[in-house]
Amino acid sequence: MTGTTQDTTAPHAVDPARTGPLDAPPAxxxxxxxxxxxxxxxxxxxxxxxxxxxxxxxxxxxxxxxxxxxxxxxxxxxxxxxxxxxxxxxxxxxxxxxxxxxxxxxxxxxxxxxxxxxxxxxxxxxxxxxxxxxxxxxxxxxxxxxxxxxxxxxxxxxxxxxxxxxxxxxxxxxxxxxxxxxxTPSQTWGLAFTDHLLDFLSPRLPGPVVTVRHEDGARSVVGPEGVWPAVENTSTDDGLTTVAGSAADVAAWLAGRATATDPTAHRHGETVDLPTLGPWPSGVPVRR
Incomplete structure (x- = not known):
């Protein structure tokens, strides 16, 4: 698996109480x-x-x-x-x-x-x-x-x-x-695992998107720099694509695996294609 160049553009309109992935605690x-x-x-x-x-x-x-x-x-x-x-x-x-x-x-x-x-x-x-x-x-x-x-x-x-x-x-x-x-992902991937995959695989995205989890409506900004909870109307205010689906289906899509139901993507109220994903990030150093 090969690495990918990370986009350093920070996501917009995120919860200011959260810190970025570089501020994560030690292992x-x-x-x-x-x-x-x-x-x-x-x-x-x-x-x-x-x-x-x-x-x-x-x-x-x-x-x-x-x-x-x-x-x-x-x-x-x-x-x-x-x-x-x-x-x-x-x-x-x-x-x-x-x-x-x-x-x-x-x-x-x-x-x-x-x-x-x-x-x-x-x-x-x-x-x-x-x-x-x-x-x-x-x-x-x-x-x-x-x-x-x-x-x-x-x-x-x-x-x-x-x-x-x-x-x-x-x-x-x-x-x-x-x-x-x-x-299958929908039958074996719990929320802890799908949350982990969302963070680990976020460098595959070309830029930040807003994900909406069908199970509970939880919204996150996910992009090359990591994952943050999204504030209300993030995608509307910032022109970001919204990717919606079950936690397992969104994680499976990011992992390049078959999904039970394909996630949907919208921007400005219009249906759009899901973002094109970059390479798997295993070849790059761990992001702290």
Missing amino acids: TGREDLPAVRRDAATALRALIEAAQDLDDDSLGSPSSLDGWTVGHVLSHVAMVGEALARQAELAAQGETAEVYEGGAEGRAAGIEAGAHRTRDEHVAALTAAGTRLEAAWSLTDSTGWDAPVTYREGTVADVLDCWWREVRIHATDLGEVSAAQRL
Whole structure:
């Protein structure tokens, strides 16, 4: 995944009581880390349970990702789990290393090799990754979540966030398998996760928009610099596009995934196209 150049234009008409993302507290001040850890573990259990029901035909069937089978997705999740656990383990020792041994070529080769595992081998690989991650998180509880890592020039807390995204998002990428196992964004992405994706993926937007969440009408300004609650009439006063939909559908659209119902976009009372999204932001340093 590649980085993108961030627009430094600040959103307009936001709640003045809020500070921007650069004023966020350090990782050790994040009270949500235990909940993130639990939800990531829940997502992995659901993915493992889905894998246990697969046969060879299902493993070789197309995923939602171009050129990848279901087996490729499962291989990638297990491999990224091992890689991120390694990031946390090394950080606890005051050391760092590239995310994947062998870099991009090592990553691609590992995914391809693992894609052809049997069902039981996929289940074993995913289970082993989960066990290693849990041990790494427990170690981090003692050594500190703000230890530096090479992943996005961030901290171990950012590594946990990455794992949360990887396992939650890729569980929805199994094509027909995800639909059959009820592993879709609308069925598995809670509000905490969709709020996280809104912030993480906001650099993909070319400029600020106002999002309106169907569940409760919550309005936010979302743009390259982050997310803020929107004051009343923000889109009308500032000529911003309003993107409306369920929390899961808006997050899935930003993530480039299929939505249950496409979000709608309006500006000045007229229906317009949804904004064109830029690259995935994983290749850029963590935004504080």
